[in-house]
Amino acid sequence: MTAIVTVRVQREDFDTAAEIAALSNGRTDIGAVVSFSGLCRGNDHETPISALTLEHYPGMAEAEIMRHAEQAMARWPLQGLTVIHRFGRITPGENIVLVVTASSHRQAAFEAAEFLMDYLKTNAPFWKREETEDGGSWVEAKGHDDAAAARWAK
Amino acid sequence: MKVKYFAWVRERIGKAEETVEPPADVRTVSELIAWLTAQGDGYAYAFEKPKVIRTAIDQTHVQPDTAIAGAREIAFFPPMTGG
Numbered sequence A: 001m002t003a004i005v006t007v008r009v010q011r012e013d014f015d016t017a018a019e020i021a022a023l024s025n026g027r028t029d030i031g032a033v034v035s036f037s038g039l040c041r042g043n044d045h046e047t048p049i050s051a052l053t054l055e056h057y058p059g060m061a062e063a064e065i066m067r068h069a070e071q072a073m074a075r076w077p078l079q080g081l082t083v084i085h086r087f088g089r090i091t092p093g094e095n096i097v098l099v100v101t102a103s104s105h106r107q108a109a110f111e112a113a114e115f116l117m118d119y120l121k122t123n124a125p126f127w128k129r130e131e132t133e134d135g136g137s138w139v140e141a142k143g144h145d146d147a148a149a150a151r152w153a154k
Numbered sequence B: 001m002k003v004k005y006f007a008w009v010r011e012r013i014g015k016a017e018e019t020v021e022p023p024a025d026v027r028t029v030s031e032l033i034a035w036l037t038a039q040g041d042g043y044a045y046a047f048e049k050p051k052v053i054r055t056a057i058d059q060t061h062v063q064p065d066t067a068i069a070g071a072r073e074i075a076f077f078p079p080m081t082g083g
Helices: A015-022 A059-074 A106-123 A143-149 B007-013 B029-037 B039-048
Strands: A004-010 A032-040 A049-058 A080-088 A088-090 A095-103 A128-133 A135-138 B002-005 B018-019 B052-057 B059-063 B073-077
Touching: A004 A015, A015 A032, A059 A080, A059 B059, A080 A106, A095 A106, A106 A143, A135 B029, A135 B039, A135 B059, A143 B007, B002 B007, B007 B039, B007 B073, B029 B039, B029 B052, B029 B073, B039 B059
Parallel strands: A004 A080, B002 B073
Antiparallel strands: A032 A095, A049 A088, A049 A128, A080 A095, A128 A135, B002 B018, B052 B059, B052 B073
16 A cells, blocks of 8 residues: 655644544554654743744745655655644644654654654744743754754764 | 745844845855845844854755855745744
C-alpha cells in the first residue's frame, strides 16, 4: 500500500485519535504508530501565561514542513505520517502541534517523530508570542532546540 | 521585489510587507539587510543584530551570503519558535 503524507497548517483544533485512525485504519502493514502532541502550557518557568499567539508564514510553513516530511519518508521505512500545526491564539491546555508516524516497527516511528519535532522547532516559520499579566513578549529561541535538530544532520 | 517581515521584525518596522527596489550593487542577503537598515529608525531597530535575523528567499531558508538576484519574495524574521 502507498504511504500517506498529510501536512496541515490550520487555526482550528484537531482530534488526535481521529488523525491516528485516519493513518492506520483498514491497513494490516502498520505495526507501530507514534504520536506526539505539543500543548500550550499555562506558565513559562515562574511566569503565568494566559495565552500564546502563534504567527506563521503562510505558504512557507506548509512547504517547510513538507520538505521535512519528505526527508523523514526517505530516511525511515514509514507507512505514513501526519503533521498538523496550529496558528492564532491558543490558550493553556489546548493543542498546538501533532506529529503521527506509522511504520512496521517501533524504532522507525519513534525516530521519525522525534526528527520531525526537532526540525519543526527550529526550521518551520512559526513564532510564539506569550500573553502575560505585564502584556506580552515574543518567545526566544532556545539553544537546546538547535542542538536537538543538529544531531540529525549527517 | 516583495519583502515580508514577521514577528518582532514586523513590529519594529511597522509593516508586514512592502515592495523595495534596492540599487544594483546590493547583491546578497547581508547587503540587502545593510541597505534596509539605512531606510529608517524602525529598520535600524529591527536589524540592529543582523546575525540574529533569518532570511527566506521564495519561501526557502537561505544564508547571509546568498545572492538575491531573481528573488520574487524575500522574508526576514527572528529565529523560529514553533512546535
